[in-house]
Amino acid sequence: MPHNPNERKLEQVKNVYSFWGKFPSLYSAQDAVTFLGRAKTIRRRAVEKIGLKRGDKVLEVACGSGRNFPYLVEAVGKEGFILGFDYSQAMLDASKQLCERNDWYSLKLVQGDAAQLKIHEKNFDGVLSVLGISAVPEWEKALQRCYNVLRPGGKLVVCDARLFTGFLRFFNPLINVVYSKFAAWDPSKNIPEKMKEIFGNGEVENLNFGTFFIATSIKKGK
Ligand SMILES: C[S@@+](CC[C@H](N)C(=O)[O-])C[C@H]1O[C@@H](n2cnc3c(N)ncnc32)[C@H](O)[C@@H]1O
Numbered sequence: 524m525p526h527n528p529n530e531r532k533l534e535q536v537k538n539v540y541s542f543w544g545k546f547p548s549l550y551s552a553q554d555a556v557t558f559l560g561r562a563k564t565i566r567r568r569a570v571e572k573i574g575l576k577r578g579d580k581v582l583e584v585a586c587g588s589g590r591n592f593p594y595l596v597e598a599v600g601k602e603g604f605i606l607g608f609d610y611s612q613a614m615l616d617a618s619k620q621l622c623e624r625n626d627w628y629s630l631k632l633v634q635g636d637a638a639q640l641k642i643h644e645k646n647f648d649g650v651l652s653v654l655g656i657s658a659v660p661e662w663e664k665a666l667q668r669c670y671n672v673l674r675p676g677g678k679l680v681v682c683d684a685r686l687f688t689g690f691l692r693f694f695n696p697l698i699n700v701v702y703s704k705f706a707a708w709d710p711s712k713n714i715p716e717k718m719k720e721i722f723g724n725g726e727v728e729n730l731n732f733g734t735f736f737i738a739t740s741i742k743k744g745k
Contacts, residue, residue, distance in 0.1 A: 532660035533636065536610050536707045540587070544613025547588040547621075554590065557654070557684065559731050562590075566653060568730070569682035570594035572739050573649035578602045582647045584637050584669060585609055585655025588617035595651070596627055605630045606644060608637065610659075636661075640668035647672050653682040656714050658707040663717055670721050675744035679718065682737045686710050691732075714738060 525531050543550045554562040570591060575581055577600040583591060586607035595605050607630060609615050615632045622630050635641050637652075638661035650669045659665045669679045684702075686695045702708035715738040719725035722740035729736050 529638075529660040532707070533610065536658060536660070539705060539707050540609075540611035541613040544588065544611055544615075544617050547617040550588055550617075551590065559734070561731060565682065565730055565735055565737075566591050567594050568728075569651060569653055569680055569737050570598055572680045572728075572737055573598070573651060573678050575599050575603070575649050579648040580604045580606075580644070580646070581649045581651065582606045582608060582642075582644070582669075582672060584640070584650060584652040584665065585659060586618060586632075587611070587614045587655070589621040591651060591653055592618070592621065592627065592630065593625075596625075596630075599629075601629055603629060604644075606642065606647075607632045608635065608640065608642065610634065610636055637665035637668065638662075640665065640672065642672070645672050646674040646677075648674060648677050650677070650679045651682075652680075654684060654706075654708075656681050657683045657709055657712055662712050662714070666714070666717055666721055670742060673742040675742055678739055678741050679722070680737060680739050681714050681718065682735065683714055684708070684710065685734055685736060688733055 558565055575598040579599045581595055586609050607618055612634050615634055618632055633642055637659045656662050715725055715727045718738050718740040725740040727736050727738045
């Protein structure tokens, strides 16, 4: 058992997602619950927010089993380049199978910790993360790495979940326990605020009664 708390959390990520990676259909099925039946709409909306063009280069951090790849492939076309990055080799294996089934050859998959983001490519037109940053132990470092690999004018879009407010908040303790245990989710991270701090700008769209948000920041400069 690692002593360092971040290493312990990474170990949890590895264990939790080796299960989901073996059962990608089950993972897809739980999407309906997590997104309250609006998974396709919200995932598509998050990709639209990046404003990608055909031929663009995009990075998906914590891409998991590739649930956003259809929208990214549609946006950048066969002439574009997509890099899917994830800590869980099992989730990447599921992604690889999805790519093979769909003949998506312009996609590259890399395993690693998003807080280090060891990749050769840089100057991405866009970076996406859906339900990913909230599971990354050193999430602030990961956001900084996303900033570093963007070209000036490129956008980071993070779509993630929040706990209920209002009368539904009575479900929060249960949701917190279930999703932290089975998805390594930590809703206490203020991702939009940190993005604003790193990029110097940011906008947030709230969806699903405030239980989802899409935060967008643009890297300034020419
Ligand atoms: C809830 S899943 C989301 C997967 C995918 N983005 C989606 O939209 O379905 C969270 C993902 O974050 C990945 N993850 C957690 N910590 C990570 C880290 N430090 N570096 C890279 N990926 C990480 C997990 O392996 C898992 O695939």
